[in-house]
Amino acid sequence: MPVSLTVNGTRHSVDLPEDVPLLWVLRDELGLTGTKYGCGVAACGACTVQIDGEAVRSCQIALGDVAGAVTTIEGVGTPDALSAIQQAWAAHQVAQCGYCQSGQIMQAAALLAQTPAPSDEEIDEAMQGNLCRCGTYPRIRAAIHSAAQMMKEA
Template sequence: MVSFTLNGAPTTVDVEEDMPLLWLLRDELKMTGTKFGCGVASCGACTVHVDGVPTRSCQIAVGDLEGAAVTSIEGVDSKAAAAIQEAWVELQVPQCGYCQSGQIMSATALLAETPKPTDEDIDFAMEGNVCRCATYARIRKAIHRASEIMEA
């Protein structure tokens, strides 16, 4: 049994402790917003927040979550998240959309830490979040736009 907080709710699960968090979310809890991309932490599609830090859920075992706070795309709820979501829609960031939950989770964490990021801050924070449609310019523009929305 492993107990942690998931999207603000106390959660206890009885699964193999070496199960990746990604499989717990998708297969056991039926929370399919977090995507499987590569399984080796190279694409960022499975990004969630663990104790506020963007984390590849394919590479963290459920057993390592005891007492942690996990936020998935289904539960991200903050001023930064709302601004990111508004900017994403306004600037029509997604093309195929597959990577977007991971992109949003990384961008939200960036704005929570750095409300007025530079291009370099954005590039560093978003490094490792792969977009097969190459919407990187729109993602960067949307993060800057979300920063403006947060200031308003």
């Protein structure tokens, strides 16, 4: 039986078993490939999306359990209309390979929504579940501080 869910403001009906993780619904069914597969066990954060504003690991949420509105990186901003946090990421030239950055940005956006001016300790606390094998952490930290400043001024 088709299951319906709302992603980036659009209602979708998908014909998949209810135990398929949201990650694989987004990527293989809806073609929203900005959300990445990294580990499948909630250990790397590459698949982070938001459900009703809360950062969650989409590899751990079954399709049948998606109760709220899903936001993915595609819903945060576009190349022609970057959100403040994406502008900060670009200004600090954060990405190297870039694979983990969708998840980093989704996690950081949830942090900033809750804590508009996070301290280094609060950034550490919120972001330590997001792995980056290129080691872009110093620039991620700087970009979060910049984004906080930009959002305060906006």
